[in-house]
Amino acid sequence: MLKYLFAAFLISICLIVGKALAHYIGFFPGSIYGMLLFAAILASNIFDEAAIGAAIAKIINIMPLVFLPVCVGVIQYGDLLQTSGWKIVAVGMSSTLSVMALVAFICAKILRDERCD
Amino acid sequence: MNAVIEPIIFCICSIAIFFSWLQFHRKFPFALFNPLLLSVISVVLILFLLEIDYSRYMTGGEWISAFIEPGVVALGYPLYKQMHLISRLWRTLIGACCLASLCALTINVLFAKALGIDEWAIRSLATLNITTAIAMETSAEIGGSAALAAVAVMIAGFTGSAFGMLLMSVLKIKNMRAVGLAFGSASHALGAATIARTSMEASAYASTALILCAIVTAIVAPIYIPFLLSL
Numbered sequence: 001m002l003k004y005l006f007a008a009f010l011i012s013i014c015l016i017v018g019k020a021l022a023h024y025i026g027f028f029p030g031s032i033y034g035m036l037l038f039a040a041i042l043a044s045n046i047f048d049e050a051a052i053g054a055a056i057a058k059i060i061n062i063m064p065l066v067f068l069p070v071c072v073g074v075i076q077y078g079d080l081l082q083t084s085g086w087k088i089v090a091v092g093m094s095s096t097l098s099v100m101a102l103v104a105f106i107c108a109k110i111l112r113d114e115r116c117d
Numbered sequence: 118m119n120a121v122i123e124p125i126i127f128c129i130c131s132i133a134i135f136f137s138w139l140q141f142h143r144k145f146p147f148a149l150f151n152p153l154l155l156s157v158i159s160v161v162l163i164l165f166l167l168e169i170d171y172s173r174y175m176t177g178g179e180w181i182s183a184f185i186e187p188g189v190v191a192l193g194y195p196l197y198k199q200m201h202l203i204s205r206l207w208r209t210l211i212g213a214c215c216l217a218s219l220c221a222l223t224i225n226v227l228f229a230k231a232l233g234i235d236e237w238a239i240r241s242l243a244t245l246n247i248t249t250a251i252a253m254e255t256s257a258e259i260g261g262s263a264a265l266a267a268v269a270v271m272i273a274g275f276t277g278s279a280f281g282m283l284l285m286s287v288l289k290i291k292n293m294r295a296v297g298l299a300f301g302s303a304s305h306a307l308g309a310a311t312i313a314r315t316s317m318e319a320s321a322y323a324s325t326a327l328i329l330c331a332i333v334t335a336i337v338a339p340i341y342i343p344f345l346l347s348l
Binding site for chain 1 (some may be wrong): 153229253255264304
């Protein structure tokens with residue numbers, strides 16, 4: 001339980017600092033600054049990553065829950081989905097497959113020459 | 118009294134529905150049984166059948182939504198876990214993710230424009246190739262709808278999960294690192310989860326790509342999307 005509380009505390013601090021940075025610097029949303037700060041803190045070894053790692057992994061596992069209420073908001077766009085739903089699916093599928101093909105093709109060529117242990 | 122109890126009921130029901138589908142997905146781990154998708158369908162059906170307004174539902178739903186921002190911050194953990202990979206291959210990874218991000222934004226916006234989709238809807242679905250949390254934040258920032266962005270993100274996830282491996286075999290891509298980067302940069306966490314069943318090495322590359330692409334898109338989208346829309 002303490003691990004979860006500590007992870008929540010650390011995340012909250014990063015978010016508060018991130019929001020302050022977003023307010024003064026702008027450019028990114030505060031949560032993105034918070035995410036980068038959180039990664040930097042973990043990398044700096046100030047805290048024992050093993051202590052909070054398992055707790056954060058579990059939090060990330062159930063994270064889709066926090067998107068549920070906003071996703072339900074799609075019922076407000078019934079008209080749009082009826083008229084343009086197939087177009088949105090067409091855009092999504094074509095860009096996903098194109099990006100996938102392009103990245104795989106180029107990276108296969110680059111990574112073949114790159115040394116990797 | 119109702120004003121106090123109703124939001125609590127909405128909140129508890131949403132959590133219960135999500136965890137039920139999460140358990141179901143653990144037993145039947147297919148991409149189509151995505152717990153978020155099934156939960157959204159369930160809640161929408163319940164609201165529809167009981168004739169409950171979305172704004173009424175959100176009196177309780179907003180308590181759950183308050184955790185979206187901390188959720189984005191928590192993504193710093195997978196970013197940290199992949200730092201050894203990023204530091205070793207940073208040129209290739211950043212190059213690939215910049216390319217993927219720009220390519221995805223360009224195709225999404227221009228194709229959607231060509232099909233005559235409304236501009237606000239284009240702003241919502243432009244970020245569909247990145248992870249839900251950051252796609253929602255970014256699309257809201259550029260004037261789109263977070264709800265529509267989240268739905269569009271699922272299309273990319275399902276497309277990659279369902280057709281990704283077929284596409285790789287058609288293109289004869291056997292390098293699993295390249296396959297991982299392709300899955301992560303085009304179909305985010307769902308793609309990374311799909312490829313994890315085939316190769317753990319590809320999965321690490323996919324996780325790295327999904328985080329880096331999300332960061333690149335969050336930086337580029339507020340400038341690049343208005344430019345594409347003005348063309």
